[in-house]
Amino acid sequence: MKIDPDTNIDLSAQIASSIRDLIVSGALIVDERLPSEAELAEQFEVSRPTIREALKRLAAQSLIRTQRGAFGGAFVNRLSYDDARTQLATTATLLLSMNEVSFDTACEARFALERACAPLVAERREEAQLAKMKVELEKQGESGLSDEDFCASDVAFHLALIDGAQNPVLSYHLSGSIEAMQPLMNMITYTARSRAEIIGIHSSILSGMEKQDGDAVVHDLERLENYTKKLAHTVMAEKRASREKTT
């Protein structure tokens, strides 16, 4: 193992990249221990701090974990769905906030993805999901509920929905996207939205699932998408009006 010091890329980035390749390719398997920092430093012919920076890069991606003490070291980490989901939600959030994505575009993507699993969900839904959705639906009807809690319950409702597909890979992709977009939507629309309207649609989704009617669920999700977009347009129009008034 050796690294090219002539390029202007960081040594730690190169080393991280070559170790990452070993993990992704399967040459290093889950729970396998990497050589100690001192040994890696020798192998790559760099100093220990450089190796450490490389390992921290990998740790930031949850590719390795480290343990102190004798027989400690860096171990290849089994990437959990939870870790992956957290990363995806962060990335998706930043992608939206930093790239001037229009509300309609984000909204369209979120609902297109959710509708993708509606047929599977309707077919496979089990009592556990239905019960969870019922609980959230009732919570959304409570009068003392804060906007934050309503939003959180909204997210929980939709996460329960997609889990109904019984497909962890699908859940991973969708939950990341929903967790990133729902707060954004909430922030924009909470002033104008009617909880009753949303609860009505949610309730209809639930009954569609009970009847295992995928088409009905798809249709309700379309209604929800349209309602959300309409709200956003209303809010934006109001903002524009009040801005023009002050100038």
Next chain:
Amino acid sequence: MKIDPDTNIDLSAQIASSIRDLIVSGALIVDERLPSEAELAEQFEVSRPTIREALKRLAAQSLIRTQRGAFGGAFVNRLSYDDARTQLATTATLLLSMNEVSFDTACEARFALERACAPLVAERREEAQLAKMKVELEKQGESGLSDEDFCASDVAFHLALIDGAQNPVLSYHLSGSIEAMQPLMNMITYTARSRAEIIGIHSSILSGMEKQDGDAVVHDLERLENYTKKLAHTVMAEKRASREKTT
């Protein structure tokens, strides 16, 4: 700014986390310069190597970039779709390889996601996408094409398809998932697959798009999913048979 040294968590992880929060919350905006490593070390009351490890963690997530020299430093990075896609593909690949996801589950998720954008694609597709898909389709018919190149062209075909939705958020989620899963599928099925069969379905997808017939595209994607699953089952049955023969 101060950090708790009494917990078991690395100082560099805590510092990275608190800077990450500033970025995600918008307190630090794109292209804003962070204090120099020496200043950060003073603010957080830790040494420079610890600060550096924290910054490398953030760099690994493409949240910051660094520049050497006077007036250099660490800057909040605008997360590009490309960076985000690369990260998602790596994460999704590892999620599949490390968590014993069945082929059917991965395959189902990949096609459910792709079908999600089929209606949008059919409606909005432009000449650029159609042309790109035509090019790939012709390439797939060339007799001298290696398995690797056929697979790469397959990926390119589907990426062009989803780009037809003209929704970068959707493209991000889908391209990551396709890039992760297609090589996996290829590895499993390349021995048994019939290129003619796949090309036939691709060709049908293309004509559906030309006619802006979303339902037809969805139907063809279902055919492709079923064919892929069937291939995988065949291959696995053969493997099982040869294993039993040797024992």
Next chain:
DNA sequence: AGACTTTTAAATGTCTGACAAATGAAAATT
């Protein structure tokens, strides 16, 4: 005055060496 070159200061990149803290194995003791 304007264009070019040189200097310089500031910042990251890397290295050396050291000590602290954790941790499990092995040795010593009861």
Next chain:
DNA sequence: AATTTTCATTTGTCAGACATTTAAAAGTCT
């Protein structure tokens, strides 16, 4: 045999130094 102590190993953190890069500032020449 069970418990305690010792010990070696490894990561976590620190201090200080030098190399390298970079752009601004100063200096020089036409």
